[in-house]
Amino acid sequence: MKRKLLTLASVVFCLSSTLAHAGVNVGATRVIYQGKDKEANLSVTNTVDDRIPYLIQSWVSEYGTDEATEKFIVTPPLFRLDPGSQNMLRIMAVQAKQLPTDRESLFAVNVKAIPAKSNDPGRENVLQIAIKTSIKMFYRPEGLPGNLIDAAKGMVWYSHNGQLLFENPSRYHLVVSKLVINGQEQKGLPDVIAPGQRGTATIKAKPGDSLTMSYINEYGSAVEASAVTLASQ
Template identity: 30%
Template sequence: MQFNSKNLQCFLGAGLLIFAASDCRADIVLSTTRIIYPESLKNSMVQLMNKGNKPLLAQIWLDDGRENTNPESLKVPFVITPPIARIDPSRGQTVRITYMSKILPADRESLYWFNVLEIPPKDKNSTDKNQLQLAFRTRVKLLYRPSGIKGDSAIAAQKLKWHVASSTNGLNIEAKNDSPFYVSLNVVQLNTGGTYYSVEPKTVPPFSTEQMTVPGLHKNVEHAKINYKAINDYGGEIEVESDAQ
């Protein structure tokens, strides 16, 4: 289940059974919905705050898009300090992210994901050995931004080029991103003749294209417009209407 740029997932028991649930609520809140890490910074800081009424243990790590991979097996060019922290109620914890390598592309952004898994303490007074422990994970994007890339990420979102084409699976729309920035789409709609078709949004990588299927349409359309919302560096929305080719 996606909430803009944040994924909230629940884990049950020792087996870590994952399910998406609308009534899940994390007590640990991040200071941002996305992390922009300019190359010029020595470190990037993220503030965690425990809004709950009990102490929590937080495990923090980065992944490279493989969200269900064991963190210990992931090799990312960053160091998280601290990787594990106890956060008392109404208290915070500053997490430092440090870039440790120069292997990332210099002409475009690189995308990673910042994860916080909060684990509540066991109830020492409970006699139920089969008691389930709920753990919550929050996951937001981390964008490493090299100093040498030119342009503006907000302008990049506004300048996506859209193309409509039929396929064996129905009608697709294609977003082309000619910029060195990731463009995170939050809402995408195809407007043809005043009828709007909602499309599942995707993130469009730098110098790449992404295809999205239009549910309910199976033939090509003419003079269509694409109405979309992209997420800016601060977690706000950029609203754009664009002609589709």
């Protein structure tokens, strides 16, 4: 009886801990949709690792939500992706006139990979689950002045009552990778600082402190901006 219980426990452990790792990859960590272009593209690849096809469902949502927005369409919205194959998603703005023309807008591209049932006898105890990937999409209107490098340089930092104040006067979103004050990494800034956003971070700071911010550029790499010395407000 004891041996049977141990065997049963082993089977349950196998079923609960052996998950099918999706072999579906998206071709970028972010999408920059240039307003002058008719569309933006994103590749989706099914590696040969899983040896099974996936049903791919894709849509664009407002950043921070999961519900599809009517401002963009993705084609094809639903398709089969076989092992070792690749397809290109075409993202098109269908309500571009409703988007601001004086600053970037932030959305998310969502790609859900739904695995097909495997007929491989060796995978019958594998729990297969759908996996969703969401990446940021920045809609950049045509003729927008400045660039992301200047936006990072133009960030305004102050110390007020022992707290860190920040302001992004640019027209670009800044995705914060790291914030360092006096050589110590700090937590408490928003992950994304929107155009025109200002606020108080839950970070202690005083006049004279040295501050360095690293941000994520268009290619998904962390870039360190020039150090600044905090002034009081």
